Amino acid sequence: xxxxxxxxxxxxxxxxxxxxxxxxxxxxxxxxxxxxxxxxxxxxxxxxxxxxxxxxxxxxxxxxxxxxxxxxxxxxxxxxxxxxxxxxxxxxxxxxxxxxxxxxxxxxxxxxxxxxxxxxxxxxxxxxxxxxxxxxxxxxxxxxxxxxxxxxxxxxxxxxxxxxxxxxxxxxxxxxxxxxxxxxxxxxxxxxxxxxxxxxxxxxxxxxxxxxxxxxxxxxxxxxxxxxxxxxxxxxxxxxxxxxxxxxxxxxxxxxxxxxxxxxxxxxxxxxxxxxxxxxxxxxxxxxxxxxxxxxxxxxxxxxxxxxxxxxxxxxxxxxxxxxxxxxxxxxxxxxxxxxxxxxxxxxxxxxxxxxxxxxxxxxxxxxxxxxxxxxxxxxxxxxxxxxxxxxxxxxxxxxxxxxxxxxxxxxxxxxxxxxxxxxxxxxxxxxxxxxxxxxxxxxxxxxxxxxxxxxxxxxxxxxxxxxxxxxxxxxxxxxxxxxxxxxxxxxxxxxxxxxxxxxxxxxxxxxxxxxxxxxxxxxxxxxxxxxxxxxxxxxx
Ligand code: FAD
Ligand code: N01
Numbered sequence: 001x002x003x004x005x006x007x008x009x010x011x012x013x014x015x016x017x018x019x020x021x022x023x024x025x026x027x028x029x030x031x032x033x034x035x036x037x038x039x040x041x042x043x044x045x046x047x048x049x050x051x052x053x054x055x056x057x058x059x060x061x062x063x064x065x066x067x068x069x070x071x072x073x074x075x076x077x078x079x080x081x082x083x084x085x086x087x088x089x090x091x092x093x094x095x096x097x098x099x100x101x102x103x104x105x106x107x108x109x110x111x112x113x114x115x116x117x118x119x120x121x122x123x124x125x126x127x128x129x130x131x132x133x134x135x136x137x138x139x140x141x142x143x144x145x146x147x148x149x150x151x152x153x154x155x156x157x158x159x160x161x162x163x164x165x166x167x168x169x170x171x172x173x174x175x176x177x178x179x180x181x182x183x184x185x186x187x188x189x190x191x192x193x194x195x196x197x198x199x200x201x202x203x204x205x206x207x208x209x210x211x212x213x214x215x216x217x218x219x220x221x222x223x224x225x226x227x228x229x230x231x232x233x234x235x236x237x238x239x240x241x242x243x244x245x246x247x248x249x250x251x252x253x254x255x256x257x258x259x260x261x262x263x264x265x266x267x268x269x270x271x272x273x274x275x276x277x278x279x280x281x282x283x284x285x286x287x288x289x290x291x292x293x294x295x296x297x298x299x300x301x302x303x304x305x306x307x308x309x310x311x312x313x314x315x316x317x318x319x320x321x322x323x324x325x326x327x328x329x330x331x332x333x334x335x336x337x338x339x340x341x342x343x344x345x346x347x348x349x350x351x352x353x354x355x356x357x358x359x360x361x362x363x364x365x366x367x368x369x370x371x372x373x374x375x376x377x378x379x380x381x382x383x384x385x386x387x388x389x390x391x392x393x394x395x396x397x398x399x400x401x402x403x404x405x406x407x408x409x410x411x412x413x414x415x416x417x418x419x420x421x422x423x424x425x426x427x428x429x430x431x432x433x434x435x436x437x438x439x440x441x442x443x444x445x446x447x448x449x450x451x452x453x454x455x456x457x458x459x460x461x462x463x464x465x466x467x468x469x470x471x472x473x474x475x476x477x478x479x480x481x482x483x484x485x486x487x488x489x490x491x492x493x494x495x496x497x498x499x500x501x502x503x504x505x506x507x508x509x510x511x512x513x514x515x516x517x518x519x520x521x522x523x524x525x526x527x528x529x530x531x532x533x534x535x536x537x538x539x540x541x
């Protein structure tokens with residue numbers, strides 16, 4: 001199958017974001033001849049594409065960063081507690097330069113197919129430009145949120161103003177002053193974008209289908225000497241982070257949610273207790289109850305209380321009611337914001353509740369809803385991603401017997417073993433595939449564990465003379481049973497839960513909760529146990 005023109009490597013890594021950069025560094029250190037193929041023009045992945053105003057991480061900078069190199073963590077200077085997109089992009093460029101990674105990365109190289117040659121026990125990888133590369137191993141570091149979803153709204157292409165997508169925001173920025181701007185989408189992206197655009201635009205109209213649950217947060221610049229002090233304690237900070245279920249021991253969107261589980265139940269709280277909670281903590285107080293994740297009735301009570309807390313901030317009662325979510329809290333990734341609800345008190349902001357007044361279509365001059373034509377200069381789409389599987393199902397991946405990964409996941413659901421490998425696809429390692437901790441954790445902590453496990457595995461195969469490693473179907477089924485059983489007692493599996501966590505945001509996608517919710521330490525323990533027992537659940541040949 002391989003042609004004479006094919007270039008040969010030990011490993012091919014797809015993607016040069018956080019995951020691909022570390023995979024390249026680690027494999028190269030182990031003497032594995034590796035090339036990275038990246039479709040973009042530079043490193044950064046998520047943090048290269050999502051340049052929209054307000055884009056920022058919701059985990060503290062000192063934790064949402066590589067821990068593998070003390071030199072890098074001591075030399076890089078974060079300016080804020082939670083870093084904004086430009087700083088994370090700059091950080092990843094700094095890492096790429098410091099580790100001299102660029103010499104093994106091919107930019108503007110889109111991988112379109114990967115075929116496992118059973119005879120040669122090799123992957124043949126082809127690119128859009130028609131190049132063919134061959135390697136024993138492929139590490140797919142192609143991202144869990146790297147394929148944007150464009151909505152299918154009638155007339156989108158007829159709009160004569162400016163259409164913007166948050167995941168490919170113009171690098172040079174855009175002047176929104178005096179413009180009438182419409183934003184579609186109120187997930188994590190919309191919630192970050194909306195307060196900033198409201199301050200820039202002449203008028204902002206928010207088209208909201210599902211209101212978000214979002215917790216207010218104060219991001220601040222580090223004070224003089226503060227970062228140096230943190231850096232002096234980096235060993236302890238990293239140890240605490242490593243021991244924490246969500247991979248972030250300091251305050252973050254995930255650790256706040258994690259803390260909620262330890263609180264007393266809402267169902268036994270008196271009305272006075274409930275009011276005291278929202279008086280003291282606002283929307284956070286409405287949700288911080290131990291039974292909210294496990295009992296749908298408690299969850300609904302919390303949603304009602306949440307609405308009361310929102311109504312204390314948003315002056316117009318109709319707008320406040322429209323901003324109150326009706327889906328269960330916990331179904332979607334947690335969101336933290338800076339002044340989201342206050343934004344709706346501004347004179348230049350209008351909320352359109354699409355649950356009452358749905359979009360009919362985009363017209364040449366704006367958006368037509370069932371009740372009104374909204375005249376706009378700019379439409380911003382913040383409409384999410386084909387998450388977890390989207391990047392891989394867009395590559396024609398063929399394993400044993402020419403079976404297609406996209407077809408397998410479409411029919412069976414996104415099954416994997418350990419969230420790393422798929423039966424029938426030997427020597428293909430996926431960084432943070434469905435069934436891994438990714439979705440509900442500090443992603444950088446999660447990916448470091450994956451890259452280290454994968455590179456240790458490659459070393460093991462090389463040292464023991466094995467050519468292939470392949471997940472066994474039974475082990476894969478058991479793994480998915482285990483990941484599913486973990487979420488079974490929670491509201492995450494409630495039929496009204498619809499989000500990228502379970503594929504419910506993509507029409508026609510097979511629904512399955514795609515995370516691993518027992519936490520990174522337990523996950524690491526299980527992965528280490530598999531390795532220590534000679535890769536139990538895998539066939540080595
Ligand atoms: P990515 O950064 O997505 O990189 C994947 C790379 O693969 C991309 O560069 C892409 O171009 C490339 N690629 C894909 N397909 C191909 C192909 N066929 N051929 C060649 N190249 C390909 N996580 C958190 O833990 N905390 C946060 O606060 C947080 N904030 C986020 C904010 C936004 C706006 C988004 C979208 C995601 C956020 N995430 C956050 C998740 C984030 O995706 C991860 O934290 C992390 O950046 C992912 O790194 P990665 O390298 O695995 O994937
Ligand atoms: O995407 P989403 P996102 N008409 O899927 C709406 C990470 N992230 O880009 O819910 C009208 O959450 C859709 O409505 P509905 C983080 O992991 C992190 O915001 O389907 N509306 C929803 O409101 C996050 O979870 C940060 O009813 C339409 C929105 O678009 C993930 O990325 C920041 C529509 C999509 O929300 C994805 O977040 C940014 C239509 N046709 C991103 N189609 C941090 O803060 C879709 N919508 C760390």
